[in-house]
Amino acid sequence: MSQKAQAQTVLRLSNITKRFGALTANDDVSFDLKRGEVIALLGENGAGKTTLMNIIFGQYTADTGAVEVFGQELPPGNPHAALDAGVGMVHQHFTLAGNLTVWENIVLGSQRLRSLRLDSKAAKAKIAGLAKRFHLVVDPEAKVGRLTVGERQRVEILKALYREARILILDEPTAVLTPQESDALFATLREAVGQGLSVVFISHKLHEVMAIADRTLVLRHGKLVAERAIGDTSREELAALMVGGKVSPPKIDAMPAGPALMRLTGVSTKGEGRAPGLQTVNLTLHAGQITGLAGVSGNGQKALSDLISGLVQPSAGGFEIAGAEVADWSPRRALSRGIGRIPEDRHHTGTIADFDLTENAVLETYAKDFARHGWMNWADAKARAESLIATYDVRCPGPDTRIRLLSGGNMQKLILGRVLETAPRIILANQPVRGLDIGAVNYVHGRLAEAREKGAAVLLISEDLDEIMTLSDVIHVISEGRLSPGFVRGTMRAEDLGQWMAGAGFAEAAHAS
């Protein structure tokens, strides 16, 4: 520790402020990063972490303040300069071109554009060397579109190392990894840090921060509110610092499972491109229960969600709702069978950005409840929007506001209201709190728990294992389109679920059945 305190400062941020319109994303933020140090940047969604890193990397220009790398001030708004100075960034959403090969993705931008020859041989040799040195195994000739999520992340890290990065910024790198893959990533990072690399690690997962970081900075509403050496702090303290007070998630009291409302027996669906379909899945949703679906993203969650939403038909197997076999399945049928759907992407699937709140409020029910003989009843529709706004605490100027102007939390509350107002028997909640701040998270969770108590069957899909384990009565794990048996609350540890997420256990389960 003391040795690191004296080490060279590789990155210095001074008084960074960045505004987007009325929102202040970063407010006078300053910190230093030393050689061989791992800093964790901790904060809720929307605290300004990603904006800050994009400023370091030159993708945004700060309104005020400066970024120094190895004592040299970086020219603002120039990712090229940041890369040349030795800053590498692994984005939360991978920045890879799917139909290019691994080596092409890595080499992109590293050779002068005026050069008449793409030097592939030297590039591949260098990649092979790096892969060996940092244990990042990946086939340089493979098309990136065919790689798994874990492999893609290795390519992202190789991209940074190939450009001689000495400071590595990782934005929520474990969001898409299994616990085991995360461990492998941490091993790689420790290796790299041992060789003199410095790391900024952005996360909101406290146990990871405690595991990998030397020091942690807490960002709240754009301000740097605390700085702690890892040895001097605890998970509880960091959690409180992050949200600015104590947090109490909704309490889920045990209650007996009601009748089965939805039953999938041996259901398969066709995959879409690289995304797997479902493979002979058995799943039963009971009234008065929250069923959690854990898994690494891209393992068939979308397939299951699309099936229940009505977007996709089963290609094999039995699909029953309230005891009646499903036929000629569509989103409209799903709605009429009492399924309420909270989609994964509220901006692009759940709402129409340039429609106002009234139009979005009746998007699913206009034909049934707000029209006669093809004529819309806008007065009733507006009244419905107003009642949703009041009942579900949607903060907005009024029902005529375009929904794109609402914050994510308020947008989600409107969708939630739209779903709950129809008193659905079955609720599909796909990533219902992704990207929301803690207040909105608790609100959404509370409403889902309430619906459960009233006897709805809730299917909660999330990549956040903590969320799943806190809320679910029964947990299934999905991996490559296969579904694990259901595990009753309290019978499994996170590590055990992680094994299932990584694909272990399915073969035995198949044998046993």
Next chain:
Amino acid sequence: MDFFDILTSAAFWAAAIRIASPLIFATLGELICERAGVLNLGIEGIMVAGAFAGWIAVYMGLPLWGGVAVAFLTGMGFGLLHGTLSVPFGLSQHVVGIGLTLLATSLTFYTYRVVLPEVSSPPKIEAFQPFEIPLLSDIPLLGPALFSQTPLTYAAFIMAALVAFVLYRTPLGLAVRAAGESPSAVAAQGLSVTAIRMGAVIVGSGFMAVGGAFLTLSAFDSFFFDMVNGRGWICIALVVFGAWKPGKAVLGAILFAAFDALQIRLQQTTIGAVVPYQLFLMMPYLLSILALVLMSRRAEVPAALMVPFNKGER
């Protein structure tokens, strides 16, 4: 003259290669734009403008290659306009392209009337003449078909090879392909998506204009208002047919041109006496639609085609 005789005559294939040449230029131009992620529907108008600009430059006294250069620059100018509206501003590429075609076409016709107010039929120029490549042109069948063409035809094939080389063998080409596939990957590697896409649209539009100029400087020796006649739209179909690959696009253009040459010859046969000539003239357009339908399920469309990139998107 029966079917087989037509298909084995050197004159037929020479005509096919000649008809293919302007299509090759313009298809390459469109391919460059689309590979970078921009659909350029200005192609039809840019070809009209290029046909006129090249021709009028030569009519005013420039050498033929000077005319080609003027056409290229004219195309680049329209490309700059298209790129500015569709890339940094991210406006609908459909609307911008159609608007550009209307603009380029009407500007051309206007300029024609201003420059040549009194003429009833357009003046002729001294167009490119066939150049027989020594030795190669002596090969039976292939020689007269491939190696007795005008220099601008040779240029079309050289350009195709050059475009393929740049796209697949240089850092610039890699950046262009990546821009059409995943602009965020390009930005994350410190390159400017805007610059790459703008550059591709500008250069691609230059190629389209040269395709137009081929009509006035090589295929014919004068400018007519309706001489491009939908060739631009056909080239868009050819890009799809060629699966966004330069080599396949050139083959597609030749195949297409062969059909066109065939229908011209069939009109003069006994079939032509019974079937209305309009049906023959429809063939290129019908074939283009057929090509689009056939390739619809197979082609690997650049993933970010028609997707504007706004790095501040939040």
Next chain:
Amino acid sequence: MRLEPIPDPSLARKLLPPALAILGSFLVASLLALIAGGNPLAVFGAIVKGAVGSKFALLETLNRATPLIFTGLAVAVAFRAKLWNIGAEAQLYAGAVVTAVLGTGLLPWPPALLLPVLALVAMLAGALLLLGPALLKTRLGVDEVVTTLLLNYIFLLFVSYLLEGPLKDPMGMGWPKSARLLAEARLPRIVDGLRLHWGFALALISAVALWVINTRTTLGFEMRAVGQNAEAARFAGMPVTRIMLKTALLSGGLAALAGFSEVSGLKGSLTLDLSPGYGYTGIVVAMLALLHPLGVVAAALFVAAIFVGADAMSRALGVPSYIADIMLASALLMMVLAILLTKFRVVRD
């Protein structure tokens, strides 16, 4: 640079950019007039006088606006649903062909029966012509821009064949032209003695009808939803493919009414030069109208005035009338940019 949405655009922000776009197109035209040796003020003066300076001129403008309202509406309804119908030209001719086939003696009915039948069958023909590309789009993902464009060329060649073959007027002295319509198949004039036919009234009614459909009916709601975000519309349970096809039928039908109205109301017979590109100009009209049905009427009148005025100006001053096409094309490009700037501002990163 980067575009940032403006949460609450002011009235000035909403009006100024479009106004500047129109002004800009006048500037472009002025420059071109100067190049051609004309005085811009004289040129615009002559255009205005030629468009609205006399009763004859005004009626000519209204007549010219009629087909543009129909094609403008056709484009507006399609573009709103993001169905890129660039084939209004062919659909117009489809309506014209039907009118010429059925109106020259095949159906010996009184006008009160014949005219509505002609209009409906014409609409059906235009609708079916767009249904093909729409099906290729929804079934196979074939881009409808290119197919509708190519169909324009194909259909015009088909019309050329008809006029030189089956539909050729035996009295036509060898010209490719259809026989004249029966008197019963002609749209009458709105006021006796004034050269303005009921096609114009039909165009206005169509505009109002489309406005009502857009704002008051479920179909209008669905078409807007599909255009804004087809994925969200599908998720919400809307039958997206069927809505797309309905939109295509409506759009093709509206464009075909232009052909019906021109043949039955204005020309009385079918020729190959029936439309000087009304289908394409409809795109300009629709965009200038911001895809609003009532705006289409205003935009069509504006565009028609420019065209009619430019023809007169060209005869008087010798500046080529293509100046009108340039002005409108540049207005279109500047207008799409202007609309963007009413909603977004340009900021540095």
